[in-house]
Amino acid sequence: KAGVTQTPRYLIKTRGQQVTLSCSPISGHRSVSWYQQTPGQGLQFLFEYFSETQRNKGNFPGRFSGRQFSNSRSEMNVSTLELGDSALYLCASSLAPTGRYGYTFGSGTRLTVV
Amino acid sequence: AQTVTQSQPEMSVQEAETVTLSCTYDTSENNYYLFWYKQPPSRQMILVIRQEAYKQQNATENRFSVNFQKAAKSFSLKISDSQLGDTAMYFCAFWLNRDDKIIFGKGTRLHILP
Numbered sequence: 001k002a003g004v005t006q007t008p009r010y011l012i013k014t015r016g017q018q019v020t021l022s023c024s025p026i027s028g029h030r031s032v033s034w035y036q037q038t039p040g041q042g043l044q045f046l047f048e049y050f051s052e053t054q055r056n057k058g059n060f061p062g063r064f065s066g067r068q069f070s071n072s073r074s075e076m077n078v079s080t081l082e083l084g085d086s087a088l089y090l091c092a093s094s095l096a097p098t099g100r101y102g103y104t105f106g107s108g109t110r111l112t113v114v
Numbered sequence: 115a116q117t118v119t120q121s122q123p124e125m126s127v128q129e130a131e132t133v134t135l136s137c138t139y140d141t142s143e144n145n146y147y148l149f150w151y152k153q154p155p156s157r158q159m160i161l162v163i164r165q166e167a168y169k170q171q172n173a174t175e176n177r178f179s180v181n182f183q184k185a186a187k188s189f190s191l192k193i194s195d196s197q198l199g200d201t202a203m204y205f206c207a208f209w210l211n212r213d214d215k216i217i218f219g220k221g222t223r224l225h226i227l228p
Contacts, residue, residue, distance in 0.1 A: 003158075033215070043205065043218040056215050090159065099209045099216045100147045105159035 002027065004106035006091050012112045018079040021109045025072050025093030031055075032074040033103060034066060037088040046089075049074055050097040078111075086113045116141045118206050118219035126225040127196055134181075135191045135222050137206030144168075145211035148182065150191045153221070154202040162204070165189065193224075201226045 005024040013019050025032050033056075034046040045058040049068035066076040072093075078085055088110050092103030117140045127133040139148070148165040165173045165182050172180050177194045189208075193200055206219040 035218075042220040045215050045217070048215065056213075058215075088157065090157075092159070098214055100211070102147075102149050102161045102164055102209075103159075103216065104161070105151075107156060107158040110157075 004091055004093050004104055006089075006106035006109050008109060009107065010110045010112075012114060013081050015081055015083060015113055017081050018077060019081060019111060020075050020077050021089055021091075021111070023074045023076075023091030023093075023106060025074070025091075026104055029093035029095050029104070030072050031094045031097050032068055032072065033092045033094075033099070034074070034076050035090045035092065036060075037090055037108070038086075043090070046076065048099075055097060081113045083113050085111065087111060116143075116208070116210055116213070116217055118208060118217055120204075120206050120219040120222050122222045123220075124223040124225070126227055128227050129196060129198060131196055132192060132194050133196055133224065135193075135204050135206075135224065137189045137191070137219060139187050139189060139206070139208050141187070141208070141210060143210050143212055147209045148180075148189045149207045149209070149216065150178070150180070150189075151205045151207060151218075152200075152202045153205065154199075159205070163191065196226045198226050198228060200224065 031050045033048040035043045048056040068074045088108045090108045092105045146167045150162040151159045181190045203221045
């Protein structure tokens, strides 16, 4: 059974550009959550999608957005990149629309903004 | 605010020793779940152990066990017979029914020395 797949694995972008990250959840999982991981702030919740609907959102500016497709694959977009957006972006999936059972994570996309 | 605190940023132990990682959390809720996640250099977060707050019995998974003290809001992880492959960042986390998202601590970097 394939795990959570995130692409690309590494990405380098310039300030002001926009970026799209992709996440394919475990087959059958319909909930996808996104986290930003930085050395200073640790893991911070971005948002969660279930059945193409955003169910939950963290405290991030509107430059961060996401969506989920009918096959449960999810994308997150960051517009007008800032240096502070450099981070590891982790995607996690779960079968149920709840985190009480824990998530299965992907290996993340390392975004570097220069 | 709901918070998770890991007071040990970094630890080192010899292979085969037992090590305990500390975690405290703060919430006024009663319906929550607690987790320990491991993040090796491969970056993928792996669920190590899960504890339901309403269960008094401490969860155990092979060499990993927890000491859950609900009144003290403490949730420590004990790794017995530590192995080189246990070298990783360990994150304590909890899920609240009210927020329906997983909140992570800042992590403890654990080094198992040969």
